[in-house]
Amino acid sequence: MKHRALYVSIVLAVGLAFIYLPIIVLGLFSFHDGRAAVPPFNGPTLKWYFEVLRNPRIGEAAINSFILGVVSSAISTGLGFLAAYGLGRFRLSGDTLLRGAVMLPMNVSYLVIGMGLLVLMRGLDLPLGLPAACLAHVVMTLPLSFAICQASITPQQVRLEMAAKDLGASQWMILRRLTIGLCWPSIFASFCLAFTLSWDEFIMTYLLTRFDVTIPISIWGMMRTGLNPETNALGMMVFAVSLILFFTFEFIYFRSPKGAKP
Template sequence: MRGLAIIYAVLFYGFIFLPVAVLVLFSFQGTLFPIPPFNGPSLRWYGAVLGDARLTAGLANSVILAVVTSALATLMGFLAAWGLARFHLPASALIRGLITLPLAVSYLIIGMGLLILFNRIGVPKSLAAAGIGHVVINLPLCFAIIYSQMGAHQANIERAARDLGASEIKVLLLVTAPMLWPALFAAFFLAMTFSWDEFVITFLLTRFETTLPVEIWNMLRAGLNPKTNAVGALVCGVSVLLAIAFEIVAFRKRPA
């Protein structure tokens, strides 16, 4: 039984990580075509990627978009979760359902809906328009994570702070937010991960300023390009670093 479990685990993780391992391996291929036999290691294609103005601009746009939209989604999700958890609002269950509804809707539908809306109100395709789309898809996730961590014990501490003379804004910033920092960091890093490699909404809502996933798609339209392996490895590396940072920040042991 144990042997079957080991075999299953090997096949399971191999199915998930083998394509990524092949991509990273052939990103160090020294020849023009990323095919066996392996000829390397070489940093030739990483140098070509970093020397490509469009790719570096797309990389910078991806980083800026991920950081800004994740911060906005986390802030808005935190305020929405705090308001719905601490105040008795009419139809609060309906409001929670509407906030989390985009989680069940395809990104293609959301992107097309935003595209039609922006065309109607005269908002041009741009990185800012794509940023609005990223906030729309990440806000429900941030709200769900933060709202799930708001308990009654925190409400008691907040009430004690008010009894000691703290204003509502001080309670929110100096009491509630520090107590919820693991949830806030989790929401922020997960939103960054999703925003970092989001393609559909960015493709629909941008024109000249594009992100790295859109630039990768543009490269693949012209055929097999060895630089795509290096770009994919960089994207994978950033995602791994974000996951490690999240693990360190959210799950590190506090000193006794």
């Protein structure tokens, strides 16, 4: 039994090291006091973070990424919740096929989706830019939003909605004050995860934008000349945004009443 526990501990440690060691190395050399991000480590210094913050092009890219992430995440979360609510509350012919159609983009390469949308935009003579990238990000994150929201819609909620309807509540009031109130942790989690995916997405954004640069595109442009501490600092700032979203959700979720949790 002890040998089995030791084996499991070793496998777990190796797995965690495989996941987090690159991030630790990236973070360490973001404080490196030198142009070449190679050992030996010199520092620490915060000058590369200040260089990133003073770069107007990176600031513009951060604003574009933030707008793109918020808008696409809000749309995909809203559509995902409505799709999950509709398929969970009403019997429709071919509802299994509809669920599969909503989840299908999750199994398709983002490169294929991006190229398909690029051909579509060119065929319809529509301009490329942030709106086109927003459409691609909605296609990318909608299956995830749908899956998360669908897991929170339970038969118990159906009985509560029927009871509220018997007491005279309108359908809109039931949806706004009861259903969304019970599902809000899943809705918020869906938004946070969709924003994280949109914040980091490169392939489709690169294909569908022309002059609207985002953070991943900026990092790619900086890395064309090789790795440097400024690139590492920008990468850690992107990672920090994802961590902030994660801990914000965890804080709000665990402070919410037990009855509101999915």
